[in-house]
Amino acid sequence: MTNWTYYLILAISAILNLVGLVGLLLVFFPGLTVAWVGQLIWVIFVGFNKNHAGWQFGLTITIFVINTIIMIVGSLLDNILGASGTRKKGVPWWEIFLVMAIMIIGGIILTPLGGLALSLGTLFLIEYYRLEKDPKKAWESTEALAFGYGSAAIIRFFLCLLMIALWVFMVVAL
Numbered sequence: 001m002t003n004w005t006y007y008l009i010l011a012i013s014a015i016l017n018l019v020g021l022v023g024l025l026l027v028f029f030p031g032l033t034v035a036w037v038g039q040l041i042w043v044i045f046v047g048f049n050k051n052h053a054g055w056q057f058g059l060t061i062t063i064f065v066i067n068t069i070i071m072i073v074g075s076l077l078d079n080i081l082g083a084s085g086t087r088k089k090g091v092p093w094w095e096i097f098l099v100m101a102i103m104i105i106g107g108i109i110l111t112p113l114g115g116l117a118l119s120l121g122t123l124f125l126i127e128y129y130r131l132e133k134d135p136k137k138a139w140e141s142t143e144a145l146a147f148g149y150g151s152a153a154i155i156r157f158f159l160c161l162l163m164i165a166l167w168v169f170m171v172v173a174l
Helices: 003-023 031-045 054-088 093-130 135-173
Strands: none
Touching: 003 031, 003 135, 031 054, 031 135, 054 093, 054 135, 093 135
């Protein structure tokens, strides 16, 4: 392996980690997955440190498995936290699934923030008519969904920071 190749792969991995972290500021950007892909590129390139001592090889695999679990759990948080808050307000499952679909489609067509606005507006309107045109109750349901998405975004940001810290440890110490 040449020196420039090593630093090129390191730079690509670092950039993907940073893009993943910053991307989490957008609603539908899969930041944890992007950071994880950067780390996957790195561990494949270095062969999971198989040419190092056995404990370094084992620790590299362990850290990558931990980061994989963090990525999967963090990626499910939006759905879990968003749905749990709205379900507590009595929102039916069909509305939750519809709003999630609208968020995904709207996020693709109108940018992630547009998808978020469209999904929250849709939930408000559906709840407004379902709850006999009571704007206060409709707002409570919409607020619960927004709080769930916001909470998930904050948690995912800190999970990504943890993933990056573990990756940096892997690069520097192993």
